[in-house]
Amino acid sequence: MATVTTKPHAEPAVYVYEAPVRIWHWVNALSITLLAVTGYFIGSPLPTMPGEASDHFVMGYIRFVHFAAGYVLAIGFAGRFYWALVGNSHAREIFFHNILRKSYWSGLWHEIKWYLFLEKEPKAYTGHNPLAIFFMHWMFVWAVTFMIFTGFALYGEGAGYDSWQYTLFSSWIIPLMGQSQDVHTWHHLVMWVIVVFVIIHVYVAVREDIMSRQSIISSMISGWRSFKDARPPEDKDVN
Amino acid sequence: MTETFYDVMRRQGITRRSFLKFCSLTAAAMGLSPAYAAKIADAMENKPRIPVLWLHGLECTCCSESFIRSAHPLAKDVILSMISLDYDDTIMAAAGEQAEAIVDEVIEKHKGNYILACEGNPGLDEGATGGMSCIIAGKPYTEQLRRAAKDAMAIISWGSCASWGCVQAAKPNPTGATPIHKVPDIGNAPIIKVPGCPPIAEVMTAVITYMLTFERLPSLDRQGRPKMFYSQRIHDKCYRRPHFDAGQFVEKWDDESARKGYCLYKMGCKGPTTYNACSTIRWNGGLSFPIQAGHPCIGCSEDGFWDKGSFYDRLTTIKQFGIEANADDIGIGAATVVGGAVAAHAAISALKRTQSKGDQE
Structure with a gap:
C-alpha cells in the first residue's frame, strides 16, 4: 500500500467551537431529527389503531414528542443566539458576518469552484468557509427561525386564545399567511428545506473532513480545529 | 314611536313565558351568566328595534336559508321581528321601485343608526365583467353597497362571500368578487365577519341579539370575527x-x-x-x-x-409547481434530487482524490 509522504511541519490547533456551541449542535441535531420524523407523521399519520380509543394515545405521543422537541429547539436556538453575542468570534459567524468584505465573495467563489472540481485545492479556514457561512445563514438560521415562529403559531391554536403562544405568534402569523391551513403548508414545506440542508450538511462535513485542509467532524466534538499543513488559514486576521 | 321587540312578540301571540324562555336560552347560547337573561329581556322590552338593511350581492342565498332556519326555540318566529328588517329583497313583500325606495328612506331617516347586513359580495370594476356581474335596480351592486355602507352604524359580513370572497372569488375570480372589508371607499363603519358557507343559524341570530342587547359590537378577533363563536377550531x-x-x-x-x-x-x-x-x-x-x-x-x-x-x-395542493403536488411531493422530490446530486458529487470527489493520490506517487 502506498503511503503519502508530506514534509515535516507544525500542526497548529485553534480552539474554535466553545462548549455551549458544541452541546447546542448535537442537541439541535437530535431535536431536528425528532421534529422532522414526528412532524411527517402528524401530516400523514400511521395506519389506524384497532380497539378502543381509550387504549391508545399514538397521535398524542407523536405530538407530545414534536412539541417537546420543538421547545428544546427553540430554547436551544435562543441560547445559541445569546452565545453568538457573548461567545468567541466563531460563534457569531452564522448569524452575523460582513457581506461587504471582498474576501467573503472571492472566498465564496473560490469555494464554489472547488465544489465544481475547478480548483485543485481548497483554502483553509479556522471558522466556516464563506460558502458554509452562506448556507448556514440562509438555509439554516432563517429556516429554523421560520419554523420556530410558525411552529409556535400552530401550537398557539391548540393552546387557545388566552395563551401567550397565541398572543405572540398565532394572532398575527395566521392572518399574515392567509389562514391556518397555509401556515401548516409552509411549516411542512420548510421542514423539507431543512431536510435538504441536513443532507448537504452531513455530506459536506464528511467530505471536508477527508478532502479539506482542516479538521471538521472532530472539531465539533473536541472544539479544536487542527490543520493538515502549515500554511496559514484565510481567516486568520479577519475575525 | 317605534315598536319594541317585546311589543312585536306580544302582538304575534308569543306569551311572556315563552319570551323569557327565549331570553335565557339566548343568554346561554352566548355564554353569558344566567343574570344576563333578565338584561336581554329588559333590552327587548324597552329598546326600539334597530333598522336593518339586508343587501344581497354575488351569492347563493345560503346565508338567508340558514338564517330563517334558526331553530332555537322561538327564534325563527322571533328574530325576524326583533330587528326591523326594512329591506331584504329575498324575503320582503315589496318589489321594484317600492322596494328600492325603502333603501333610500332608511339611509336618510336612520343615518348612522342602522345595521347594514351584507350577504354576498360585489364584483369590482377590475374584474373581467367590469363590475357588471351584479346589477341591482339597474345599477352595479357596488354603488348600492357603498351608499348604504357610508352611513351605517355597523356592517355585518354574512357568510364566507362577504367575509372572504368564497366561491366566486376562487381563482381565477372572473367577476372581480371582493369581500366587503376589501372594497375601496367602503367607509369607516366597523365590520363584523360571520364566515361560513353558510354560517350557523344560531350564530347569526346570536350576533344580532348581542348587538341589540348591549348596544355594542361583540368582541372580535384580529380578523374581525366574533370571538365567542370563532375562537376555537372544529x-x-x-x-x-x-x-x-x-x-x-x-x-x-x-x-x-x-x-x-x-x-x-x-x-x-x-x-x-x-x-x-x-x-x-x-x-x-x-x-x-x-x-x-x-x-x-x-x-x-x-x-x-x-x-x-x-x-x-x-395536505394542501400547491399549484405553483404546475402539476398537482403537495408539500410532501415537493419535499421528497427535492430531497431525492439533492440526495442524487450528493451521491454523484461524492463519486466524482472520490475519483478525483484517487487520481490526485496517483499523481503524488
Missing part, C-alpha cells in the same frame, strides 16, 4: 377527537373505521384548521354537523377554502 371540540389522539382513522370511505366513527383526518378533514362553532352548536337545531354525519369538515368558514386543493386531501 377539531378542538370535535366529539371524534379521542380517536384522533388514539391514532384511529378512517382510511377509506365505508371501511370498518368509518362505520365505527373514527377520526376523518386522513379523509382530508379541515377541522384542525377551521375556526367555527359547528362542533359545539351544531346544525339544524343542534341535531348534527358534517363530521357527525361521517363527512370531513371542508373548512367553509376559512379564507380561500376553495383554493386549497381537494376537500379530501389533508
